[in-house]
Structure formats: structure tokens, C-alpha cells
Amino acid sequence: MQSSRQKNGAIKIVTPEDRSRVIAILTTAFTMCPLLRWLYPEPERYLRHFGGFLDYYAGDPYTDRSGAYFEREDRGALLWLTDKAHRDDARMMSFLLGSVPENRRTETERLFEELGKYHPKKPHWYFTMLGIDPMHQRSGWGGLLYQYGLAILDEAKGLAFTEATSASSARLYERLGWRIVGEVQLGSSPPVFPMLRHPS
Known part of the structure; x- marks a missing residue:
């Protein structure tokens, strides 16, 4: 973890x-996320509801100190639940x-119920959001x-779960030790990839 701090000096x-x-940061980063923009396709709806989505989806990392x-x-942010x-x-x-739009409520409910089936039954860390400002994407x-967050996870020797919302993000996670355990796609929704990472 120290090497990450030295390299960028600002996490x-x-x-x-x-x-x-x-x-x-995350509102800007997720404007092109296939899942988020399927949930909130109109810009006004997305901007009106993204903050609330973040609160319900990612919990309270600010008092739990579970984010960086x-x-x-303000290049990017990562949030997790311990x-x-x-x-x-x-x-x-x-x-x-x-x-969400009324015509997507049934598919939304079914999608998240299906994703919930992939969550480990045993205690686990849940990496909820990784977002990089589009001005700084594809720069590593x-x-x-x-890697900074995973160093904290590895120190705790924890099992971790996440959901990649695109094939490209799934590939990034695979390079960092995650394994795809399924693919969930219902109706008009984009595919979402549940992933696990076991303690190293």
C-alpha cells in the first residue's frame, strides 16, 4: 500500500x-456506465437520482472509512463495504x-434479485463503486x-464480491485477481458480471 501512496502521492x-x-467524482465517472444509464436513461433523471442511488447502494463509507x-x-474514487x-x-x-422509469421497474427488481443470488453467504467485503473522471480514464x-483498496482487503485476508457493469471493467478486475462467477442480463438490461476475489 505504501508504494501506491508514493507513486501518486494523493490517495x-x-x-x-x-x-x-x-x-x-462518481456522478461524473458513471455518466457512461451501461447499468446506471439503463436505470436512469434521461440526463435529468440520472442527475436527480444518482446521489440517492449511491447512498442506498454503497452504504456510508464516509463514517465507516471504507473508501478512497x-x-x-479528484481523479477517481473507490467505495467498499467491509x-x-x-x-x-x-x-x-x-x-x-x-x-427508475415505470416501464423498467419489473426488470430492475428482477435484475437486482438475480444479482443478490451471487453474493457469498459467508461474511465478505463488497466493493461497490470504482469511478474515474472521464478526463482521466484509460490512464491507469x-x-x-x-490496488490501494485491495491492499487493505488483503491485509484483512477477506473474501470480496463485486459486480462489473461492463466487459472492460471485468477484464480490469480479472487482472487484479477477481474471478467472474456469472453473467446476469434480464429483458432490456445490459449484462452485469458478478465477481469474487478470495484471500491471497
Whole structure:
């Protein structure tokens, strides 16, 4: 983990004071995410609901100190839930069904129910969001930020789960030790790839 800090000099664990910066980074980063833009296809709907989606999907990394971001230039952010944290999936689903277009509610509910079947039954870490500002994408920052988070995971010797929302992000995760365990695609939704990473 120290080498990552030395190389970029600016990765910082998130705190409550960083909340608005991290939300801004991730809102910008996910404008082209196949899953997020399927959920919120119109720009106005996306901007209105993304912050709420983040709250329900990613929990509270700011008080849990379960996230990191590039403090310099706000290049990107990574959020996770530790094996001690638990997301309220019922509240998340209620939010989703009230915010996605009406004609996507049934598919949205079925999609997330199917994804839930891939979550490990035993305690695990859940890497929820990795986003890089489009101005800095394809420059290696995503891998560097993920290596920082995975160093924390490996120190804890934890089992981890994530969902890649594109084939390209799945390939990045595979290079970092993740394994695809399925592919979920329902109706008009894009494919989503559940992935596991076992302790090294």
C-alpha cells in the first residue's frame, strides 16, 4: 500500500468532509456506465437520482472509512463495504423502484434479485463503486486506486464480491485477481458480471 501512496502521492481515505467531492467524482465517472444509464436513461433523471442511488447502494463509507479517492484533481474514487457492514437491500430496492422509469421497474427488481443470488453467504467485503473522471480514464488510475483498496482487503485476508457493469471493467478486475462467477442480463438490461476475489 505504501508504494501506491508514493507513486501518486494523493490517495486519501474518505471522511464525512469528503462526501460532496466523492459524489461529484462518481456522478461524473458513471455518466457512461451501461447499468446506471439503463436505470436512469434521461440526463435529468440520472442527475436527480444518482446521489440517492449511491447512498442506498454503497452504504456510508464516509463514517465507516471504507473508501478512497485521489485527492489531487479528484481523479477517481473507490467505495467498499467491509465484512462488518450490511446494506439494507429492501430500502435500496424501494428507492430504485421509485426512481427508475415505470416501464423498467419489473426488470430492475428482477435484475437486482438475480444479482443478490451471487453474493457469498459467508461474511465478505463488497466493493461497490470504482469511478474515474472521464478526463482521466484509460490512464491507469483505476487500477492504481483499486490496488490501494485491495491492499487493505488483503491485509484483512477477506473474501470480496463485486459486480462489473461492463466487459472492460471485468477484464480490469480479472487482472487484479477477481474471478467472474456469472453473467446476469434480464429483458432490456445490459449484462452485469458478478465477481469474487478470495484471500491471497
